[in-house]
Amino acid sequence: MAALRVLELYSGIGGMHQALRESCRHAEVVAAVDVNTLANAVYKHNFPSTPLWAKTIEGITLKEFDRLSFDMILLSPPCQPFTRTGLQGDVSDPRSKSFLYILDILPRLQKLPKYLLLENVKGFESSSARNELLQTLATCGFKYQEFLLSPTCLGIPNSRLRYFLIAKLQQEPFSFQAPGQILTRFPDQDPEGVLKEKVADKVGETSSSLSTEENNLDPNIGPDSSSKSLPKGPFLFKLETVEEMERKHNQDNDSSIQMLKDFLEEENEEMSQYFLPPKSLLRYALLLDIVKPTCRRSTCFTKGYGHYVEGTGSVLQTAVDVQLESVFKHIDELPEEEKLIKLSTLKLRYFTPREIANLHGFPLEFDCSVLMVD
Numbered sequence: 001m002a003a004l005r006v007l008e009l010y011s012g013i014g015g016m017h018q019a020l021r022e023s024c025r026h027a028e029v030v031a032a033v034d035v036n037t038l039a040n041a042v043y044k045h046n047f048p049s050t051p052l053w054a055k056t057i058e059g060i061t062l063k064e065f066d067r068l069s070f071d072m073i074l075l076s077p078p079c080q081p082f083t084r085t086g087l088q089g090d091v092s093d094p095r096s097k098s099f100l101y102i103l104d105i106l107p108r109l110q111k112l113p114k115y116l117l118l119e120n121v122k123g124f125e126s127s128s129a130r131n132e133l134l135q136t137l138a139t140c141g142f143k144y145q146e147f148l149l150s151p152t153c154l155g156i157p158n159s160r161l162r163y164f165l166i167a168k169l170q171q172e173p174f175s176f177q178a179p180g181q182i183l184t185r186f187p188d189q190d191p192e193g194v195l196k197e198k199v200a201d202k203v204g205e206t207s208s209s210l211s212t213e214e215n216n217l218d219p220n221i222g223p224d225s226s227s228k229s230l231p232k233g234p235f236l237f238k239l240e241t242v243e244e245m246e247r248k249h250n251q252d253n254d255s256s257i258q259m260l261k262d263f264l265e266e267e268n269e270e271m272s273q274y275f276l277p278p279k280s281l282l283r284y285a286l287l288l289d290i291v292k293p294t295c296r297r298s299t300c301f302t303k304g305y306g307h308y309v310e311g312t313g314s315v316l317q318t319a320v321d322v323q324l325e326s327v328f329k330h331i332d333e334l335p336e337e338e339k340l341i342k343l344s345t346l347k348l349r350y351f352t353p354r355e356i357a358n359l360h361g362f363p364l365e366f367d368c369s370v371l372m373v374d
C-alpha cells in the first residue's frame, strides 16, 4: 500500500507528526510549514528527513499546493484569535489570515485530500472561523466530526481542553458519527455506544462529562491575563474555597487518571535550576497551583511557564510530607523573612521541559532538549 501523503501546516515542534507516527499509519509528511525559528529547530532535530518549509502559509501558491499532491492535511492554526480570555478577534484577527487562505485554496485544489485533522483551543467551536470551515468542508463533500478533548480523557493528569475536527471525503459515515454534536469523549470510551455527552453548538455550553475545572478554568490564560477571577466563597487558606478543595480532592482520587509521579524525571542536582526563586515565592505563593507527585491533576502549561508565575501552569511540591495548610494558614501575619522560611519548606519547583513533554504525550525518544537552551 502506498504511503499516505501528509501535509502538516502550522507544524510547530511536530506534535501532529509525532501523533501520526504513533497512529501506525503508513504515512509520509511531504511538507511541514511553520514560520517559528525555534519550533522549526526542534522539528528539524526530531524529523530530519521531512521537508520543512520555513515560510508563511499564505505565501504558498495553489500550484505549489497542487504539486505536493497530498492525501491528508494536519493543521493547528494560531489559537490567539479564539481564546476565551483574549480579544476573540476571530476572522478579523490578522492571525486568522492564513487559515482563511487555506479555506479559500481547499475547494480549488486539483485533487482534494481524503482526510483532514484540525486542532484548536476551546472557543474555536463558537467562532465564525469554525462556521466557515464547516461550510467549506460541506461544499467540498467532506464528512466531519468535532470533539472537545483534554489529556485527562486519556488518563494523563493535565487539563488542556482542545477542539479537534476530523474530516474525510469518503461516503461512508464515521462509525461513531453524532451529527450536530461536539463529542467530549473518545467514542470507544462510551460504554453503551450512546453518545449522550455533547456540547451544544451554542457558545459556552459545555458537557457534564468534562470536569468542573475543564468547564471553569480557561486553559489559555496567559501570563498577562488580568481577567482571571478568584474563586468565590470564603477562603480556607491559600485562597482555597471548600468547593475548590473538594474538586481537587475528587480529581486526585480519580483512579482512571495516572499520578503525576509517572511523568516526572528523577530528582538530581540539575533540578536546582527549576526551583522557584524567593522573589516569586513571596509574591505569588497564594496564586500558585501546587501539586504533589501523587496528585492526578495539573493545570495547562502556557507559553510563559517558568518566566511568569500566575496562571501559566502548576508547580511541583517536592517536599511531599509538608502539609500545605500548615504552611499557608496565617502566613499573611508573618514578616517576610519568616514567610519565606515557611514557603521554602515546600521545596517548590517548576516542571522540567521533559516532564512537560511527557504530560503532552510525547514519547521519550522525542528530543525536546533544543528547547532548553536559553
Ligand SMILES: C[S@@+](CC[C@H](N)C(=O)[O-])C[C@H]1O[C@@H](n2cnc3c(N)ncnc32)[C@H](O)[C@@H]1O
Pocket (backbone or CB within 6 Å): 010, 011, 012, 013, 014, 015, 016, 033, 034, 035, 036, 039, 055, 056, 057, 058, 076, 077, 078, 079, 098
Ligand atoms: C498552535 S501552534 C502549532 C502547534 C503544533 N501542532 C506543534 O505540535 O507544535 C501554531 C503554529 O503556527 C505557526 N504559524 C502561525 N501563523 C503562521 C503562518 N501564517 N504561516 C506559517 N506558520 C504560522 C506558529 O509559528 C506556531 O508554531
